[in-house]
Amino acid sequence: MxxxxxxxxxxxxxxxxxxxxxxxxxxxxxxxxxxxxRNYHLFQPLLYQVATAGVQPGDIAYPVRTILRKQKNLDFRMxxxxxxxxxxxxxxxxxxxxxxxxxxxxxxxxxNFFGLDSVAANGFGLKDIEDAVGLRNQILSMVERAMQEPDPDLRRAMLTFVVVGGGPTGVESAGALSELVRLVLVKDYPRLNIKEVRIILLEASAHLLAAMPERLQDITYHTLLAKMVEVRFCATVTDFDGEKVTLRGDEVIPARTLIWAAGVxxxxxxxxxxxxxxxxxxxxxxxxxxxxxxxxxxxxxxxxxxxxxxxxxxxxxxxxxxxxxxxxxxxxxxxQGQPLRPFLYKDPGILATIGRNAAVAKMGNMEFQGFFAWILWLGIHVLRLVGFRNRLMVLLNWAWEYFFYERGVRAIMPNIEKQIKS
Ligand SMILES: Cc1cc2nc3c(=O)[nH]c(=O)nc-3n(C[C@H](O)[C@H](O)[C@H](O)COP(=O)(O)OP(=O)(O)OC[C@H]3O[C@@H](n4cnc5c(N)ncnc54)[C@H](O)[C@@H]3O)c2cc1C
Missing domain, CATH: 3.50.50.60 (FAD/NAD(P)-binding domain)
Structure with a gap:
């Protein structure tokens, strides 16, 4: 070639x-x-949905060779x-x-774990399929184990999920996790006491979604509270040993699961x-x-x-x-011997969903919230996905979840991915 x-x-x-x-x-x-x-293009913005059993890993990955198979001047190498x-x-x-x-x-x-080795070792990032499937396994395993744990303190620690970082990924993960537990898992686990479940969103600054206007930040905060997510501002994680999260000032939160969405x-x-x-x-x-x-x-x-x-x-x-x-x-x-063109980034706006019927969006001078922003978010994400099949599968999953309060991917899978040594 x-x-x-x-x-x-x-x-x-x-x-x-x-x-x-x-x-x-x-x-x-x-x-x-x-x-x-890897041999596929990954749609990272929906990784948190894989982690919270909303969509299948294959729905957000598409083989590069398939996408580019018609391009004659191109060779792909994995x-x-x-x-x-x-x-x-x-x-x-x-x-x-x-x-x-x-x-x-x-x-x-x-x-980016900012040098926090214990968090990197024991917490969960959300950057690739392996992270997302690993996190999904952890969430579902913790609920399974909690159902068999007679000690209430240990049980509560298993049912405490700490999300670190109040940017879009943290907000979306906390909202989706709350809905997974409150709307879906409660049906599978009749003995699950929802009062023992804590989803805590920790943000080091005094705001959620820093790039959003204050009004939308407030809406996000109140929507998360309504979804029973505890939001803590000015909370900086210093350590996580797999059993407890330590904050600056030495406050300790017993928790088995920490999701790190605080840095790239x-x-x-x-x-x-x-x-x-x-x-x-x-x-x-x-x-x-x-x-x-x-x-x-x-x-x-x-x-x-x-x-x-x-x-x-x-x-x-x-x-x-x-x-x-x-x-x-x-x-x-x-x-072609033509002059170069400088790069000038044009901001198309920002969006974040907080869960069912709830999102915030800022596009130019316009601000949207609630159901309309949520539909906007859904539409944009489906359109940006690569491949008609993936778009269809994601839409079907979302429609199923919306109408039946169900998520299809709640199996705890062993991590069968072997490290490829290429
Ligand atoms: C959980 C999550 C949610 C997000 N949500 C949003 C959102 O809602 N909206 C938004 O606009 N952005 C979002 N982002 C950010 C967005 O995904 C990234 O900005 C975007 O993917 C960057 O594109 P890129 O081409 O620079 O890199 P990527 O899309 O990350 O692609 C990099 C590619 O390089 C490959 N690669 C890396 N190193 C090597 C190597 N050494 N050799 C060979 N290949 C290599 C990787 O396998 C990958 O395929 C999110 C990101 C994450 C992780």
């Missing part, structure tokens, strides 16, 4: 940014190689990129070195790339999304530190999607 005369573009990562960039290059006079350590030799222009991978003329780094992010950083590849790093170990790029010392390397999405209005852009999907379009266009422009 790779001809000797055509330039070779290598893209690392088939997430939102990498996939989009590959598609944008479909008509380029170049050969494109897309690398990812392998992990381990580094880059900028002098020789080689991407180093577990399957050997891959030469490039132009490189797009789109490796995304990873959970660029994926480890960024740190091993040898390129200059900015905040959250993201690779610093210029206005054209190029690494300043290596203009043949572009970085997009969660892996890029790009400043606009004096602040780095947030690590969200629209930033990755829009960056992909500009990076691909700039590579095409270089190939």
């Amino acid at each position: 790779e001809s000797k005369t055509r330039p070779h573009v290598v893209i690392i990562g088939a997430g939102f940014g990498g996939l989009n960039a590959a598609q944008e290059l479909h008509a380029a006079e170049a050969d494109v190689t897309l690398i990812d350590k 392998t992990r990129a381990t580094g880059v030799d900028v002098d020789k222009r080689l991407v180093l991978t577990r399957a050997g070195d891959i030469p490039y003329d132009y490189l797009i780094v789109a490796v995304g992010g990873s959970t 950083q660029a994926a480890s590849f960024a740190a091993t790339s040898g390129l200059a790093l900015g905040s959250m170990r993201r690779i610093i790029v210029n206005q054209f999304l190029q690494v300043p010392e290596h203009p043949e390397i572009f970085v997009i999405g969660d892996a890029a530190h790009f400043e606009q209005d004096g602040r780095p852009l947030p690590m969200i999907a629209p930033v990755a999607n829009q960056g992909a379009v500009i990076a691909a266009q700039n590579i095409r422009n270089i190939l």
Whole structure:
């Protein structure tokens, strides 16, 4: 597929940014190689629904080869990129070195535990399918074990679920978890005393959903309270040993489950790339999304530190999607001898759902809440999912849950994923 005369573009990562960039290059006079350590594109915004038994893992993952099978100038390789030799222009991978003329780094992010080793060891992040299935197993196992536990203190600890981080992922996880227990599991466990169940959302600052206007933050807070989620502000976790969560000031919350939704950083590849790093170990790029010392390397999405209005852009999907379009266009422009186009992020708005019939949204100057915002959230997420089958399956799951107060995926599965050594 790779001809000797055509330039070779290598893209690392088939997430939102990498996939989009590959598609944008479909008509380029170049050969494109897309690398990812897994063979599927993952729709991360619905990971919390996998963790709370709302949708199946397969409903939010789609094979990269299937998505791109019609793209003639593209080759996909499933392998992990381990580094880059900028002098020789080689991407180093577990399957050997891959030469490039132009490189797009789109490796995304990873959970940032801010150096809290005990939390990383005993808590649950929410960044990939393994995290989500592991968390689902934990939640369901804790309820099973609690039903057989005669000691009330131990039982309450098993039924206490602490979510850390009041951003969209924390809010959505806490709301979904509360509904899983209150609306669904109570039917499976007639002996479950709902008063013994605690879902606690801890936020280090004084606000939920920092990017939302104050009015929507208040609505979010009150909606969570109505769903029996305890929200604690100015609460900073310092330790979690698997049996109790310790907060700054030495307050202790007995709990067996801690969900960490309090931080992200660029994926480890960024740190091993040898390129200059900015905040959250993201690779610093210029206005054209190029690494300043290596203009043949572009970085997009969660892996890029790009400043606009004096602040780095947030690590969200629209930033990755829009960056992909500009990076691909700039590579095409270089190939055609055209001037480069600077990246200017246009904020399409932010949304967060708090559960059934409840969401908040801000789009431009408009603010939405309640049922309408929830429908907006559902529609946008279904449309953004890759693949008609996945859209249909997610819609069916949601409709089933909405009308019958049921969730279909409540099996405790052994983690059968073996570590792939590629
Ligand atoms: C739980 C959760 C909820 C979220 N909710 C929202 C939301 O509601 N709205 C929103 O806009 N954003 C949301 N986000 C953020 C959004 O998912 C990210 O901003 C977006 O995925 C970034 O796109 P990306 O292309 O930079 O990286 P990703 O989509 O993360 O893709 C990176 C790809 O690179 C691959 N990769 C990583 N390292 C290597 C390597 N060394 N070698 C080979 N391949 C590698 C990965 O396998 C992955 O496929 C959420 C994220 C999470 C985790």
